[in-house]
Amino acid sequence: MEKHARELNKRYFGGGLAWIQICYTTEQNAHTFGICNTTNRTIRVSDRLREMPKFVHDYVVVHELAHLKVPKHGPEFWKLVNRYPKTERARGYLMAVGMGD
Ligand SMILES: [Zn+2]
Numbered sequence: 001m002e003k004h005a006r007e008l009n010k011r012y013f014g015g016g017l018a019w020i021q022i023c024y025t026t027e028q029n030a031h032t033f034g035i036c037n038t039t040n041r042t043i044r045v046s047d048r049l050r051e052m053p054k055f056v057h058d059y060v061v062v063h064e065l066a067h068l069k070v071p072k073h074g075p076e077f078w079k080l081v082n083r084y085p086k087t088e089r090a091r092g093y094l095m096a097v098g099m100g101d
Helices: 002-013 047-051 054-069 075-081 087-096
Strands: 021-025 034-037 042-046
Touching: 002 021, 002 054, 021 047, 034 054, 042 047, 042 054, 047 054, 054 075, 054 087
Parallel strands: 021 042
Antiparallel strands: 034 042
């Protein structure tokens, strides 16, 4: 997961993001795919993602990484996330399984 996040950081954010820890969690509400704590710079991703297609998993990591830069879901945030080309597809997938934002 750590290595995966570093690759996505390089590809979509020019390697400009820094975090303390990124890992899976089972301890979160079923409707949330991830949580980014911008205070201690830690990211938790639902372990349900392990069973989902790679493009969905990648999207979630990109989404949570983008929160390190822009904490709230606004136009600036989505502009950043949309650097990931399958954003719309992944959001549709997550919505269909009840984990949409
Ligand atoms: Zn978000």
